[in-house]
Amino acid sequence: MKSFWKNSEALSARLAASSKLLVTLDFDGTLAALAETPGQARLEPALRCVLTALAVCPGVFVFILSGRALPGLRRLVGLSGLYYGGNHGMEIKGPGFSWRDERAVKAKRLVAGIASDLKKRFQPGTGVLVENKIFSASVHYRNLKAAYERGFFSSMKALMAVRSANFYWRSGNMVFELLPHGAVHKGDAVAMLARCLEATGNIAVGDDLTDEDMFSALAGRGVTVRVGRVSGSKAGYFLSGQAEVLRLLRFVAAARDL
Template sequence: MTETAPPTPTESAVALAAALKKLAASERVLLALDFDGTLAPFVDKPKAARALPAATAALEKLERMPNTWVAFVSGRPLSSLEVVTEADDDALLIGSHGVEVRFGRDGVSLDLSDEERATLARLGDVLGALVESIPGTRLEVKPVGFGVHYRELDQDEGPDVVARAYEAAATVSDALTIRDGKDIIEFSVRGADKGDGIERLREYTAATAVLFAGDDVTDEDGFRVLRPEAGDVGIKVGEGDTLAQFRLADEEAIATMLTLLVEARGSRS
């Protein structure tokens, strides 16, 4: 069996440029973008995060183009995503890994059952107690669950926090949806993922081609539903194994890519 050498950086750049050109020529284009670590650098105060100015400028231009939609697809609760994206009333937003959906002015109710609400309350109690016992951790309240952040701890302390969080959550239910992200472990009483969100966006916009970019392991669910054969483009930001066809280094590289996409989409015949 002959092994194929991985593409060189130049070959990858040429391939990405060709894929973006094909995407830009598509009739109806959806840009579905993760926020933290993709458009915006990570910051200590989550509500202070903002997309890089160059990315914001490019997205504003793309949104004004015919048959072109921009959507933000995030693990953040919808209320937080609305703040950091500075979304207007017409924005397309997917929050809480696909659980919350806002298509313009119309939101989607969660409609939690009494059982789900009771489980959510118990989950908050046990994870809250855990966080109080581990200095440097933080509990994030989400619409259908909780996230235990441990970014401020030393790297070798993370696995112990995750293990203890698993043990605590298991005392509440064995049917929780669990996601392990960058310096966070999340537990939810209802399952959905970014792939679900992207598919709903695709249907809503009737997109003929979709670009999705993300940096976290939870974004792999989004890459999984893309259709490269139809012109979809998946871009992994940073390091790590991925299903995406392409990789860019950081948020600045994403901003540059979006600027190039503005030119390509605007000049199509």
């Protein structure tokens, strides 16, 4: 990966040259700093302001693509004129666009049952938070209490070792995610929306393992940026940390003469 800022002149020209630019952004750890619990995450006013400006810029489409469930993501960001992707792209809504992955829809009832079992297994007092996100489930352990660490990781290892025809587990930043086999991921989602919008240019920014899917999908045909320098990332460029995301979005706006 290269430093985004050390290559800013060439990147500015590249972003300006696209007649239709799709700007894809992860939420947690990218647009918003990682919080103790998902419910505590907040979008700072300055970021909200620049997203609003980009959304009304001719030839620019803003796509917030998150592992969160779509309704909660839309409430949290609260801006019109944007495209939103929930559950890593299994559900997408935006101006004149609405789509759901039918494979994920069919798994909804099974997800609810598994999430219910997980909540019984990992009680609130352990510091573990289980989320039923309708089409997927998450097990957050950012606040896991030391006394329960051995039991928690032992349980998760056993769960992840079980082969299933319907689901698979994936690890992220202090989270384990249960995802339906065959459902779309972030790479599929950004590629699909780019085709539908006939985007001629892409910039995608993310900080976690699931964002690597969109970096791979846009390899050679988009600007891909990882928040934090990580060995082995498929992103072409990196930012030092989440605090630089606002600067990057202002940079994109300036490249588009906003």
